[in-house]
Amino acid sequence: MDALLIGTVIKIVLVLAIVAALAGFGTYLERKVLAFMQRRLGPTHVGPFGLLQIVADGIKLFTKEDFIPQNANKFIFMMAPVVTAATAFIALSAVPLFPTFTIPDAIPFIGGAIVPSVIADINVAILFVLGMMGAGLYGPLLAGMAQANKWGIIGAARTAVQFLSYEVVTGLSILAPIMLVGSLSLIDFNNAQTGGIGSWIVWQQPVAFVLFLIAGFAETNRTPFDLLEHEAEVVSGYATEYSGLRWGMFFIGEYANMITIALLASIIFFGGFTPLGFIPGWLAILLKVTFFFFLMLWVRASWPHIRPDQLMWFCWKVLMPIAVINIIITGIVIMI
Amino acid sequence: MFEQIAFYLFSVLTAGLFLVTVLSRNVLYAMSSLAAGMVLISGFFFLLGADFLGVVQLVVYVGAVMALYAFGMMFFDATRDIKENNTSSKVVFLLSGGIAVLLVVIFAAPILGNSIEATYPPQEGLTNPESIGLVLFTKYLVPFEVAALMLLVAMVGGMILAGKKMDQSLTVTDEEMNIPQKDGDK
């Protein structure tokens, strides 16, 4: 019991620290990749290859004034970024990050202990992650409504509409793989795809994968669907009045969500952390997650974003029918 | 130990948050405390080992129902307090208090009489979603399907109410609509 508790606490601290740091590193990667795709250089001057730009940005965010507008609802205004960051990290708690490993005997006290690389292995992990990411909509929503700013209200309205609609598509698109595997646990998903590349679920469910990816982009507020804070239309949407660390927390939450979606996509559809030929499991999932992260940046550099009415049209008239048809076909195939 | 601490923590927090929902004059406070309370209720399900129900609570109430409420709140100025218009606070107090007492009695009576028993105890070796599915699709199949039908009716009704002007495009003008199509498929 105690060992489990201490181990869980250690894992929580590690995941918090590493993912929060990765979120910072993600901004660096995003700036670099976007720059190269637009024939620019990106950050170059602070540190080697501009790597310390993250630190400089962090210092800037920490030392900026924590500004609260006059007519804003102060408590909710201060809470909203915390909600975004917290829900993003809570969602990560049910996602297995690496294969289960054993601590080498050379390390005193804890040598030989078997460590599952998931904070909480609940048997409905997929639903939990989706539910928590769905609860993440309260961050932008409350932020937009609390700040007494019309752009914020528009951003909040778009949050509600976009997240609610695309949650449906995410859920329905994952339903078909769930029917194939017969479990809601992400570890079961991983174990169902141990037979090499050929056993990946993406080959059986390509439509579900595409739908999940599109909906994932919408739920993480990435570019083709970044209507919540699209600066060409609504200044900065729900984040208009935010500055300093509170704004930074929105950012960390967004990047943690991107990592979660990348992890989900690679575990559910791409074999997760099963070893891939000579590549060990931990490296395999790292490569997959990196690819999906890169894909998000790549798409941001390439594609324009769509109008709100097109977004709704796309969700309810295109994606959802396809998802339902996909589920029905999967059901029929399983029955036969 | 932990379960007990967590239970009391969750109960105090849930009760407190719902009190805020009822007593606050501010729409935003009421809404966010209601949402937070819903999250905490899912905590009880997790404590009791009903993971699936907990997650459903999270997805349905927090993710969907409360978000719809929030969407309704957009039409108010959420940063301002509302003036409540109570005709008779005595009646309100009596009614709500009476209902609360009644609910407590309803739920406490079987426990006091030690006559609480699961009609369909969960079978051994089944996970949460599986046992729920088993009960839903055997014993409660008819209510389940009726509920599904009702939801379908509600959905169609909602579509008809919302979609009366759906064939009129907001972006395409009438002149554009009248342009004859070049070989029909452009």
Next chain:
Amino acid sequence: MMNNEKQKYVMLDLGGTPATPWCSFKQVMKRTFKGELFVGLWVTLREMFKTLFLGGKHTTKYPLEKLPISPRYRAIHDMLRLLESGHYRCIGCGLCEKICISNCIAMETRYDENQRKEVSEYTINFGRCIFCGYCAEVCPELAIVHGARYENASEQRAGFSLFEDMLTPIDKLHLQKEYEGFGAPSVDADAKIKKTPLAY
């Protein structure tokens, strides 16, 4: 070569707005499976590859690198010298002071011992100067011209420049270039010419 090259302007045939639901359905299907989105992805990936490995960066690291400017550019003035004697070209006629529309040139002249006009004081207030180029245009001796120093941000609104500061240093006389002046085409003008769509 570049001058005769035809530009690749293409008129896109976007078609009309679909009239019937069936037409719009066909349009959606066509656009979905045409793979245009993947063309976009390919273009950005190609540019990233070029930028990373083939040196296709378009960034000028400004304070460290500077782009060449056109001879027609009007920046901080230069005072030129006569190439043979090294004496400054200004004859003290005062035309630049007269024509200056923002009244930023102030000059005083006197007769020297040879009864020639000599410039005793000459300042330009760059806080007022609008770089219109009239002074250089009116100068009969090509003495005051526009140079290439364009970084003239300063902490004060008024910034005076003295005659001696603008004059070509005597030891750098051999580097002094004749001013090509207004209407002079830029050095790489030929390369920059493109034909408009009307050319074909």
